[in-house]
Amino acid sequence: MKNYTLPFDEAGLRPDEQKFIWYVDLPGSNKPSINMKGHADFKHEKKIEFVRKGQEIVSRLPVPARKSVDKGNFAENPIGQDDVSLIAGKNTLLSDDGLTLYSKIDGYAFWEEDKIHVDNVYHIKGDVDYSVGNVKFNGKVLIDGDVRSGFCVEAKDSIYVKGNIEAAELYSENGNIICRSGVLGKGQAKIYAGGNFHCRFVQDASISAKEDVFIEHYSINSHISAGGLVLLTQNEGLIRGGRIFAKDGIKAIRIGSDQYIPTYVGLRAEMFAGDSNRVVLGMKKNEINNRIAIINKKIVFFELLKNRLDSLSPEKDQEFNAIMKEKKILKKQLKSLQKEEDNLSKTLNEYYQKKCIHVEDTLFKGVTIAFGDCEFKVDKNYKSIIMYKAGNSIFIKND
Numbered sequence: 001m002k003n004y005t006l007p008f009d010e011a012g013l014r015p016d017e018q019k020f021i022w023y024v025d026l027p028g029s030n031k032p033s034i035n036m037k038g039h040a041d042f043k044h045e046k047k048i049e050f051v052r053k054g055q056e057i058v059s060r061l062p063v064p065a066r067k068s069v070d071k072g073n074f075a076e077n078p079i080g081q082d083d084v085s086l087i088a089g090k091n092t093l094l095s096d097d098g099l100t101l102y103s104k105i106d107g108y109a110f111w112e113e114d115k116i117h118v119d120n121v122y123h124i125k126g127d128v129d130y131s132v133g134n135v136k137f138n139g140k141v142l143i144d145g146d147v148r149s150g151f152c153v154e155a156k157d158s159i160y161v162k163g164n165i166e167a168a169e170l171y172s173e174n175g176n177i178i179c180r181s182g183v184l185g186k187g188q189a190k191i192y193a194g195g196n197f198h199c200r201f202v203q204d205a206s207i208s209a210k211e212d213v214f215i216e217h218y219s220i221n222s223h224i225s226a227g228g229l230v231l232l233t234q235n236e237g238l239i240r241g242g243r244i245f246a247k248d249g250i251k252a253i254r255i256g257s258d259q260y261i262p263t264y265v266g267l268r269a270e271m272f273a274g275d276s277n278r279v280v281l282g283m284k285k286n287e288i289n290n291r292i293a294i295i296n297k298k299i300v301f302f303e304l305l306k307n308r309l310d311s312l313s314p315e316k317d318q319e320f321n322a323i324m325k326e327k328k329i330l331k332k333q334l335k336s337l338q339k340e341e342d343n344l345s346k347t348l349n350e351y352y353q354k355k356c357i358h359v360e361d362t363l364f365k366g367v368t369i370a371f372g373d374c375e376f377k378v379d380k381n382y383k384s385i386i387m388y389k390a391g392n393s394i395f396i397k398n399d
Helices: 269-309 314-355
Strands: 019-020 048-051 056-059 067-070 073-076 090-093 100-103 107-112 115-118 119-124 136-137 140-143 154-155 159-161 168-172 178-179 182-193 195-207 213-226 229-232 237-245 249-255 263-267 357-363 370-372 375-376 382-390 393-398
Touching: 048 067, 048 393, 056 115, 067 100, 090 115, 115 119, 119 136, 136 140, 178 182, 178 370, 182 213, 229 237, 249 263, 269 314, 370 382
Parallel strands: 119 140, 136 154, 140 159, 154 168, 159 178, 168 182, 178 195, 182 195, 195 213, 213 229, 213 237, 229 249, 237 263, 249 357, 263 370
Antiparallel strands: 019 056, 048 107, 056 100, 067 073, 090 100, 107 115, 237 249, 357 382, 370 375, 382 393
């Protein structure tokens, strides 16, 4: 609980004239914090506070009675002559005596139009700028305007931006980030979505999404990483410059440019975990083949020994039978490993053809294509192709 104990509070009232007792840190929300250098920090100005259902937000203290002189006589001014009433906002409840304001839900308390409201969606009716400060919210955030350069928006759930995102930072732990306009990152924008990311265009920004990235027009000179797909299949559908990575595939209308602007596009290495399984199978096969080669030399030795001695001693005969039995077991194991490798190769080839880079119109010369550690520098323009990796090779086929 917050209470004023100074001789005079910020409104100039003595302690016996206090008007409010706050249970959350909202009374100073319109005042900037002071940083280490003594400067006002409007970016970190606190605007919201988490509250539980039924929690007290603020209590009002009536202004005490005062003495006044009326024709030489002292008279009491009625209580409340200079009083301020509490007014219930959205999802808040005023006590019967009008002295305490409670929250009706779990959510965040914030000021708006001289009222205190509680909501699980933080609605910013304008830009995220110095008038709002940085935003950190344990729910959804809806922004009617832009997110201006230098500001940060953090949310537990989804973030919706109706305007542009400038050189700002946005972080959604578990939700989507949807920008109805575009990202003009100036090389400094950093965006992470715990779900999908969707916008009209991206320029000079870093975007990371746990799931898919949808861009309606173009990505220029940007770094994009997706745990699912990267899709630019509408309008220009252009990827030009920057580095684009995805786990499940990339689909665009055009990649690169006729000016040969360096553009790097690829599927991430973890997608090719199956290749490591194939390597392990190959190593096991080599071990067995090496052992069989040694056994074959021993067999030659026993055959030569038998020809010279007419017969083998019981000990040597037992040893010969043991290595013949071992060879039979190893050949059976080798056959099983070969079958497993063939099935894995077939599965991986089918998988990789689905996990592909698909260019509907033009893949320009000079683009670097990567599948894990396997890279391919495009040496000519291609039209309507699908690229995928199988084994240690990158394959190109017409769409």
